[in-house]
Each structure stands twice: as structure tokens, then as C-alpha cells.
Amino acid sequence: xxxxxxxxxxxxxQAPEGEPIIRIxxxxxxxxxxxxxxxxxxxxxxxxxxxxxxPSGCGKxxxxxxxxxxxxxxxxxxxxxxxxxxxxxPYERPVNMMFQSYxxxxxxxxxxxxxxxxxxxxxxxxxxxxxVREMLSLVQIDKLAARKPHQLSGGQRQRVAxxxxxxxxxxxxxxxxxxxxxxxxxxxxxxxxxxxxxERLGITFIIVTHDQEEAxxxxxxxxxxxxxxxxxxxxxxxxxxxxNSRYAADFIGSINLIDGYVISQEDNRVQIRSEDAGCxxxxxxxxxxxxxxxxxxAVRPEKVRLQTEGNAIANRLTGxxxxxxxxxxVSIYHVELPTGKRIQFTQSNIQALAEQPLSWEDEVVLGxxxxxCGVLTx
Numbered sequence: 001x002x003x004x005x006x007x008x009x010x011x012x013x014q015a016p017e018g019e020p021i022i023r024i025x026x027x028x029x030x031x032x033x034x035x036x037x038x039x040x041x042x043x044x045x046x047x048x049x050x051x052x053x054x055p056s057g058c059g060k061x062x063x064x065x066x067x068x069x070x071x072x073x074x075x076x077x078x079x080x081x082x083x084x085x086x087x088x089x090p091y092e093r094p095v096n097m098m099f100q101s102y103x104x105x106x107x108x109x110x111x112x113x114x115x116x117x118x119x120x121x122x123x124x125x126x127x128x129x130x131x132v133r134e135m136l137s138l139v140q141i142d143k144l145a146a147r148k149p150h151q152l153s154g155g156q157r158q159r160v161a162x163x164x165x166x167x168x169x170x171x172x173x174x175x176x177x178x179x180x181x182x183x184x185x186x187x188x189x190x191x192x193x194x195x196x197x198x199e200r201l202g203i204t205f206i207i208v209t210h211d212q213e214e215a216x217x218x219x220x221x222x223x224x225x226x227x228x229x230x231x232x233x234x235x236x237x238x239x240x241x242x243x244n245s246r247y248a249a250d251f252i253g254s255i256n257l258i259d260g261y262v263i264s265q266e267d268n269r270v271q272i273r274s275e276d277a278g279c280x281x282x283x284x285x286x287x288x289x290x291x292x293x294x295x296x297x298a299v300r301p302e303k304v305r306l307q308t309e310g311n312a313i314a315n316r317l318t319g320x321x322x323x324x325x326x327x328x329x330v331s332i333y334h335v336e337l338p339t340g341k342r343i344q345f346t347q348s349n350i351q352a353l354a355e356q357p358l359s360w361e362d363e364v365v366l367g368x369x370x371x372x373c374g375v376l377t378x
Contacts, residue, residue: 019082021046021171021204022067027076028228029062036062038228039076046171049198049205051215054225054251060208063225064174067206068097080172096170100177102161104149111136111145114164121168135163138197155186162194166201175207179214191217212252216240224248240300245378249298254332256304256343257376258297262289270375272297278339282314284371299373301332304345307367314370317343321362335364 020043029037037059044050052060065071066078069090078086085093096117104113111132118128136142139159149157158178165173178194179187195218198205209215215222216236224231224239224247232239232248243249246257260274260281270289272281274297281297289295307316322342323334330346337343345366347358358364 023079025077027073030074035228047202048220051219051222052208053215053222058225059228060225064208069093094171096165097174098161098165102157109146110160114167117168135167139163172204254301256299262293276341282370283373283375285375296376301344301346303368303372304366307365313367316367318365
């Protein structure tokens with residue numbers, strides 16, 4: 001999966017002496033008997049573009065609202081810059097929030113919408129006008145200052161909402177599904193702009209999204225949530241390449257999950273017997289695994305390749321193509337093994353071909369190296 005970030009500022013959260021700008025300590029939120037957030041602890045550092053990712057109902061929006069002060073934790077503490085803000089009202093927190101609906105005032109011009117929060121704070125008019133000009137230029141809507149929200153496209157309204165949220169120069173910007181209403185092309189374009197703005201300003205961005213590609217594209221780190229708990233926190237490449245559970249592996253991107261059990265391990269080479277695959281498989285795994293341990297081998301479709309007779313490779317499977325999805329740049333093939341298990345693999349469409357080289361019911365031999373897959377034990 002692509003990433004728009006030119007660098008990954010890992011040092012901030014890897015350095016033991018680095019104090020986080022946000023510390024969430026054992027925070028839970030209960031509605032009646034239901035835990036929307038269940039004992040979450042997270043450290044988020046200054047300058048991060050941090051994503052809260054997960055399906056509907058996993059607790060990500062509730063956690064964001066607790067950071068904003070719109071919800072109070074049932075248990076636990078929230079610190080910003082070392083200060084306990086758990087019970088501090090929203091207007092006294094150094095954060096601002098950009099809502100999914102954008103929540104623009106329909107009777108106000110674009111400029112007045114952006115200036116609203118500054119006016120409420122009592123900023124002098126000349127300074128306020130200068131800040132509005134600065135924000136209009138930042139999000140590239142200088143020529144729209146006099147328009148009303150109903151005269152704007154969805155993408156333009158999104159920019160106004162972003163400019164208004166940034167106008168008060170908050171330490172932290174919270175974004176609740178900010179790109180959900182945009183079409184695919186505009187969403188991808190806006191992802192570039194958000195990353196560039198965040199890196200230029202150095203403000204900590206925390207975004208809630210259910211879109212894995214959006215999170216993978218923009219984030220310095222991602223917290224994957226499940227049923228109110230944190231499943232895994234990692235930079236995008238680690239979350240994709242080294243998921244720590246079946247849930248994480250299956251949620252991020254497409255993946256082949258093949259069940260089996262360990263039959264032996266020599267150094268870092270693990271032999272797995274799999275009824276799914278109908279054969280033994282091999283994987284490189286640095287941690288010791290006891291013979292008989294039930295495991296799941298995880299291999300991404302792009303790691304699986306067509307094999308020739310003379311090509312020696314650790315993992316080889318023969319099957320029949322049952323489904324083909326042509327996506328323009330790549331084609332996705334679903335291959336059924338003799339066991340009934342289906343394996344996905346992809347091929348890049350480098351040349352414009354009148355006919356596809358592979359077709360339904362073709363028998364193919366697939367393979368992947370032992371170091372191109374992972375082992376999951378949970």
C-alpha cells in the first residue's frame with residue numbers, strides 16, 4: 001500500500017525520554033452496561049499524524065470525543081502536555097475538532113466561518129483578518145472568501161472546515177472521518193494536501209477513519225481498534241507487514257490466511273503442516289514455536305507468484321483459477337486448491353493486452369519464499 005509521508009518520524013515515540021503530547025491512561029467509557037472504550041492506554045507524540053482505525057462500533061469516535069472533551073471517561077485519565085485534562089471542558093483544551101459534517105454556519109461567508117472562533121476569543125479585527133487570509137491561502141481557497149457554504153462543492157466545504165479548525169493554531173487537531181463525503185479522486189487528492197499541511201504546520205493530527213487505505217496513506221502511526229480495545233499500534237508498514245493477530249492481518253489489506261500446526265523448527269525456519277494447503281509449508285520466524293502449536297500462515301496476494309517447473313521455492317501449491325477481478329493496474333486471481341481452500345494472487349498489468357494471459361479454469365502453480373509470509377499465533 002502506498003504512503004504519502006516522505007519520512008516516518010519514529011524517533012519521537014521510540015526515544016524513552018520523549019514525553020508524549022497526549023497520554024491516555026487506562027481510559028474506559030461505559031454507556032449503561034456497554035463499554036464503548038475498554039481500558040485503552042496510548043501515547044501520542046508532538047507532530048504525529050496519528051490514526052484511530054477500525055470498523056463501526058469499535059470505539060474510535062468515542063475516544064476522539066473524549067480527547068475533545070465532548071465525552072467524559074468513566075474511568076482513567078487523559079493528559080495533554082503533562083496536564084490532566086480529564087474533566088476540563090472543551091473550550092479550555094488546546095485542541096480543535098473538525099467534524100464529519102463540517103458544521104459550517106450557512107448564513108456566514110467562508111471568511112466569517114473561518115473567523116468565528118477567533119472572534120469569540122476576542123482577537124483584534126486586524127489580526128483576525130490576517131489570520132483568515134493566512135488560512136485561506138493555506139487551504140487554497142483565497143477566491144472563495146465571500147461565498148456562502150451552499151455555493152461550495154463538497155471538497156470546498158471540507159477545506160473551509162479545515163481552515164476554521166486550524167485558525168486558532170491548536171496544539172492538536174482532531175478529525176472525525178473528514179474525507180468520508182468526498183469522491184475517490186478528490187479524497188486521494190485531499191490526503192496529499194492534509195499530509196503537506198500537517199508537516200508544514202507541525203501540529204499533531206489525530207484522525208478517526210474506518211478506511212484502511214486512508215489510514216495507511218497518511219499516518220505516521222495507526223492504532224487499530226477492536227471492540228473498544230487497542231489491537232495493535234504501529235507505523236503503517238509494520239502494521240501491514242507484521243500484523244500481530246488474525247484480526248489485524250485480515251483488517252489491513254487483502255491477505256491469505258492458511259491454518260496449520262507446527263511440526264518442527266530449526267533455527268528460524270518453521271515447518272507447518274496444513275490441511276488447508278494440503279501440504280507442508282515453510283516460514284521464517286525468529287521466535288521459538290513448540291511442535292503441535294496451532295498457527296496461521298499469513299501471506300499477502302502480491303507476494304504470491306506464478307511458478308515454473310524449474311523454479312525451486314519453499315512453498316508451492318497447484319490449483320485452478322476460479323475468479324478474476326480486473327482493476328486496470330492489477331488483476332486479482334482466486335485460485336482453488338484441491339482441498340477447496342482458495343488463494344488470492346495479483347499480477348501487474350504492465351502491457352495493454354487484448355486478451356488476458358490467464359483465464360478461468362486454468363491450472364496454475366503458485367509459490368512464495370519462506371521469508372515472504374508470517375506466522376500468527378492468535
